[in-house]
Amino acid sequence: MTLALYNTLTRRVEPFAPLASPRVTLYTCGPTVWNHAHIGNFRTFLFEDLLRRHLAYSGYDVFHIMNLTDVDDRTIKAAAAAGKRLDEHTAPFVQAFFEDRDYLRITPAHVYPRATESVPAMVRLVERLLERGVAYKGDDGSMYFAIAKFPTYGRLSRLDTRELKLGARVASDEYTKDDPRDFALWKKAEPTDEQVGAAWDAPFGRGRPGWHLECSAMSLEQIGKCCRTETLDIHAGGVDLIFPHHEDEIAQSEAATGKPFARFWLHGEFLNVRGTKMSKRFGNFLTARDLRDQGVDAAAVRLLFWQTHYRKGLDFSDEALAAAGAGVKRLGEFYERVKRETGNGKREGRLADLAAKFETEFRSALDDDLNAPRACAALFELVHEGNAALDAGASGAAAALGVLDRAMAVLDVLPTTKTVDTELARWIAGRIAARDKARRSKDFKEADRIRAELTAKGVEIEDTPSGTTWRLV
RNA sequence: GGCGCCGUAGCCAAGUGGUAAGGCAGAGGUCUGCAAAACCUCUAUUCGUCGGUUCGAUUCCGACCGGCGCCUCCA
Numbered sequence: 001m002t003l004a005l006y007n008t009l010t011r012r013v014e015p016f017a018p019l020a021s022p023r024v025t026l027y028t029c030g031p032t033v034w035n036h037a038h039i040g041n042f043r044t045f046l047f048e049d050l051l052r053r054h055l056a057y058s059g060y061d062v063f064h065i066m067n068l069t070d071v072d073d074r075t076i077k078a079a080a081a082a083g084k085r086l087d088e089h090t091a092p093f094v095q096a097f098f099e100d101r102d103y104l105r106i107t108p109a110h111v112y113p114r115a116t117e118s119v120p121a122m123v124r125l126v127e128r129l130l131e132r133g134v135a136y137k138g139d140d141g142s143m144y145f146a147i148a149k150f151p152t153y154g155r156l157s158r159l160d161t162r163e164l165k166l167g168a169r170v171a172s173d174e175y176t177k178d179d180p181r182d183f184a185l186w187k188k189a190e191p192t193d194e195q196v197g198a199a200w201d202a203p204f205g206r207g208r209p210g211w212h213l214e215c216s217a218m219s220l221e222q223i224g225k226c227c228r229t230e231t232l233d234i235h236a237g238g239v240d241l242i243f244p245h246h247e248d249e250i251a252q253s254e255a256a257t258g259k260p261f262a263r264f265w266l267h268g269e270f271l272n273v274r275g276t277k278m279s280k281r282f283g284n285f286l287t288a289r290d291l292r293d294q295g296v297d298a299a300a301v302r303l304l305f306w307q308t309h310y311r312k313g314l315d316f317s318d319e320a321l322a323a324a325g326a327g328v329k330r331l332g333e334f335y336e337r338v339k340r341e342t343g344n345g346k347r348e349g350r351l352a353d354l355a356a357k358f359e360t361e362f363r364s365a366l367d368d369d370l371n372a373p374r375a376c377a378a379l380f381e382l383v384h385e386g387n388a389a390l391d392a393g394a395s396g397a398a399a400a401l402g403v404l405d406r407a408m409a410v411l412d413v414l415p416t417t418k419t420v421d422t423e424l425a426r427w428i429a430g431r432i433a434a435r436d437k438a439r440r441s442k443d444f445k446e447a448d449r450i451r452a453e454l455t456a457k458g459v460e461i462e463d464t465p466s467g468t469t470w471r472l473v
Numbered sequence: 474g475g476c477g478c479c480g481u482a483g484c485c486a487a488g489u490g491g492u493a494a495g496g497c498a499g500a501g502g503u504c505u506g507c508a509a510a511a512c513c514u515c516u517a518u519u520c521g522u523c524g525g526u527u528c529g530a531u532u533c534c535g536a537c538c539g540g541c542g543c544c545u546c547c548a
């Protein structure tokens with residue numbers, strides 16, 4: 001069984017193999033740092049995290065690039081509205097993005113190129129396109145890409161067979177572009193751009209990069225640096241980027257290099273709220289820090305997302321999140337139980353067999369276009385059967401722990417361990433001792449009173465044959 | 474108008490041309506002083522509707538109903 005991924009380019013699930021195995025070059029469209037990213041944005045970043053981790057689990061050496069769009073229409077507009085310079089406005093949001101990423105346990109990319117720091121590469125790309133005769137200057141002084149010169153334009157989004165909705169892109173730029181579908185590579189500097197410091201000199205005029213140009217230039221620059229290639233193995237993003245963003249990236253990059261830009265295009269579906277996509281525009285969004293401040297365990301968010309396939313819409317609700325939280329708790333209980341058992345018994349045994357069966361299914365599920373819901377089902381089956389086996393005194397826990405650890409390196413959905421200061425730990429130990437004493441003397445009223453006291457402090461206790469255990473909830 | 478996606482139990486959600494994974498919630502039971510955790514049993518004769526193909530369809534085809542996305546620098 002080998003990894004197969006759905007490629008938007010072919011609209012099929014295809015066997016995946018990198019160009020220069022074991023190295024995999026992965027470029028994922030990062031956030032636009034005009035504001036806080038919401039958890040809909042993070043659904044895509046989490047899907048990419050799953051991809052990244054499964055590639056690593058599969059033995060590949062992934063080089064992951066995620067750009068930061070720190071200059072575009074929205075960042076400029078937001079900076080101007082705040083009366084700040086562009087970098088002044090975006091810096092806190094970059095910082096916040098990294099904090100949110102860490103909260104959600106997303107593996108950091110190897111590089112985070114910023115648009116504002118990659119302008120020379122963008123200028124060079126435009127010059128290359130000018131040399132190739134596919135770029136031109138419009139009447140308004142901006143540089144445009146001539147899609148008429150790029151015959152395969154529309155291959156990704158199947159645009160070749162579709163018509164543009166009248167008025168959508170046509171009207172406003174009718175007199176500046178040769179073809180209404182041509183898109184801006186470089187936008188002539190406007191007063192607002194100068195005001196916030198978002199304008200650069202270029203041989204073809206002072207201005208700023210178009211959004212699509214940014215991603216092409218940054219990805220080509222980074223894979224050139226790290227891997228001396230001009231073709232990405234995988235390029236990923238949200239479905240809304242298929243057109244025009246990724247279509248335009250392909251046009252620019254391939255027109256300039258003459259080589260395929262990316263071999264696999266992966267797109268994650270939206271996070272919805274009552275059926276409609278989560279969006280800043282609709283005001284129906286929630287940020288990662290909102291969840292963090294509510295005390296939501298990131299593991300619950302991850303499990304919630306894993307339980308729906310990445311190419312399917314997922315409706316976000318507090319109920320769904322709570323259900324995932326309960327699942328995370330169950331996983332945590334099982335993991336701790338297996339860990340406790342590793343001291344006893346042999347490496348072989350029923351538990352080891354179950355774990356081996358699980359790992360086969362786990363791998364095959366993720367190999368099948370990252371079918372995380374199936375992988376989770378296998379995981380919970382292991383929990384169920386493993387618990388039953390442990391109840392029956394099975395051995396093999398050490399082997400099972402190894403398998404679990406490998407699976408968790410991909411899914412990472414174990415409950416966040418809460419840190420306890422020694423003073424609190426001492427107090428809890430004292431209370432439990434007092435309760436045990438009461439229980440031994442059959443003073444259950446007092447025992448229950450102490451338990452209530454602990455519960456009030458968020459301490460959950462459990463009486464087992466080998467004594468009372470506790471955890472913070 | 475063009476391109477595309479989705480509709481499976483109370484909720485969430487996999488899946489396959491041969492008779493429905495998993496999670497949450499719920500009911501009963503075992504264990505427990507009581508709990509908790511865990512286990513056992515139960516909870517869709519049925520996969521939006523109607524047709525068609527087939528020995529057989531939830532799965533393929535068509536129509537319809539319902540929900541949604543992109544075509545406006547949205548993950």
